[in-house]
Amino acid sequence: MKRIDLHSHTIASDGTYSPKQLVDYAHVKGLSALAITDHDTTEALAEAKTHALSYPDLEIISGIEFSTHSDLCSSDIHILAYYIDENDPKFQNQLKYLIASRTHRNEKMIQKMQEGGLKITMKDVLATSEDGIITRAHFAKAMENLGIVKNMRKAFDKYIGNDGRFYIEREKVTQKMAIQMILENGGVPVLAHPVLYKLNLKTLDHLLGELVNYGLQGIEGIYTTYKTHETQYIKAMAEDHGLIVTGGSDFHGAHKPGIDLGTGYGDLQVPYSIRDELYKAHLMNKKRRLSTS
Numbered sequence: 001m002k003r004i005d006l007h008s009h010t011i012a013s014d015g016t017y018s019p020k021q022l023v024d025y026a027h028v029k030g031l032s033a034l035a036i037t038d039h040d041t042t043e044a045l046a047e048a049k050t051h052a053l054s055y056p057d058l059e060i061i062s063g064i065e066f067s068t069h070s071d072l073c074s075s076d077i078h079i080l081a082y083y084i085d086e087n088d089p090k091f092q093n094q095l096k097y098l099i100a101s102r103t104h105r106n107e108k109m110i111q112k113m114q115e116g117g118l119k120i121t122m123k124d125v126l127a128t129s130e131d132g133i134i135t136r137a138h139f140a141k142a143m144e145n146l147g148i149v150k151n152m153r154k155a156f157d158k159y160i161g162n163d164g165r166f167y168i169e170r171e172k173v174t175q176k177m178a179i180q181m182i183l184e185n186g187g188v189p190v191l192a193h194p195v196l197y198k199l200n201l202k203t204l205d206h207l208l209g210e211l212v213n214y215g216l217q218g219i220e221g222i223y224t225t226y227k228t229h230e231t232q233y234i235k236a237m238a239e240d241h242g243l244i245v246t247g248g249s250d251f252h253g254a255h256k257p258g259i260d261l262g263t264g265y266g267d268l269q270v271p272y273s274i275r276d277e278l279y280k281a282h283l284m285n286k287k288r289r290l291s292t293s
Contacts, residue, residue: 001269001271001272002032002271002272003030003032003262003270003271003272004031004032004033004034004272004274005026005029005034005035005248005261005262005263005270005271006015006035006036006061006063006078006080006082006108006153006220006246006247006248006270006274006275006278007035007037007065007118007192007196007248007249007250007251008022008026008034008035008036008037008221008248008250008251008261009023009036009037009038009039009065009104009250009251009252009253009255010036010038010044010048011044011129011251012030012041012044013038013039013040013065013135013215014039014040014131014135014136014137014138014252014255015252015253015255016252016253016254016255017036017078017175017253018047018080018176019036019044019047019048019051020047020048020051020120020254021033022036022044022048022251022261023048023051023052023055023058023060024051025031025261026055026058026239026261026262027055027058028215029261029262029263030262031058031261031262031276032057032059032272033058033059033060033061033275034059034060034061034185034261035057035059035060035061035063035080035082035248036048036060036062036063037061037063037064037065037080037081037248038064038065039064039065039067039135040064040065040066040067040098040102041064041065041094041095041099042062042064042084042086042092042095045086046086048060048124049062052181054292059275060080060276061083061275062082062083062084062085062086062187063080063081063082063083063084064081064084064187065078065080065082066078066079066080066081066083066098066173066177066178066181066182067078067170067173068172068173068174068177068178069169069172069173069174070174070197070207072174072197072203072285073197073198073199074162074163074201075137075162075196075197076191077175077191077193077197077207078191078193079175079178079182079184079189079190079191079192079216079248080190080191080192080220081178081185081187081188081189081190082187082188082190082218082246082278082280083187083188083275083278083282084182084185084186085185085186085187086244087272088185089188090184090185091148091181091184093242094181098173098175098179099278101170101171101266102135102170102195103134103159104171105168105169105170105171106122106125106134106139109139109166109167109168110122110125112166112168113166116165116166118143118144118159118166119146120143120148121146121147124142124146124163124254125138125139125142126138126147126185127142127145128145130140132228134285136156136160137252137255139155139160140152140153140155140156140160140254141177143155143159143160146217147209150267152255162219166182174211175210175211175214175216175290177213179211179214179215179216180214180215181265182215183215183289184280184289185284186282186285186286187287187291188217188218188244188278188281188282188285189215189217190191190216190217190218190219190220190244190246191208191216191218191219191220192220193223193225194207194208194219194220194232195225196225196232199217200252201233202225204237205237205240208237208243209241212241212242212243216228216243217226217243217244217281218238218243218244218245218246218278218281219234219237219241219243219244219245219246220234220245220246220248221234221235221238221246221247222245222247222248222268222269222270223247223248223249223250223264223268224248224249224250224259224265224267224268225264244274244277244278245268246278246282247274248270248271249261249262249263249264249267249268250264
């Protein structure tokens, strides 16, 4: 059976593999398609696609993962996008704005940490990133390197998680904003790992109704950490709301130990047929985009 992985990260955001390394590994794992879905950036895509020309049996799907604010839960809600046009100037300008807001947040977090007595600088954090793009994972790694915490998980639990002492919220991007950005670009918007938000079924169903009204077209129903019953109820909700069921490992390399590309904790299987459903939706969105431009 041809297998795919629709959720992966590189050093362009908070993964530990370079784009070339990730493509090489996808080939080793025998994947037929791989979506690279870095947080709020498409920087890895050009290098990955060029390198993938060496592997004609491997398709690199242009993707991205947006972190969006919600009043329904304490964590951000993530919106994935597939088959985006990463060369669209309007889309890239919108991403630059989001990255600028992240940079401002990072500077405020460093200031708050220093005022709280932690000996850490932005230089320490930047040293953990190969391309200068900083997420909270890079803060956590810097804190581990400096001996402030024993491991990255402790950094999130005590200091920079949503309830941590030094957490500062980013400028709010809503699900509606992210979905509209994706649709205007011709991409396919998908709700990432809904089980992780720990919403009860009624609240999750309500959220899906809202997101479908905004234009949501898929939901991540196959995911590394899901139990069998969780996959089943997400698939049932997908059918109720007319959504494509997608799946992925959420591979980050060393930042998420034990989670392997394509197989998650070992038994993850994402069928190739999902790729075809997404591509069909992309073609419809692209046609709609061209007709209104």
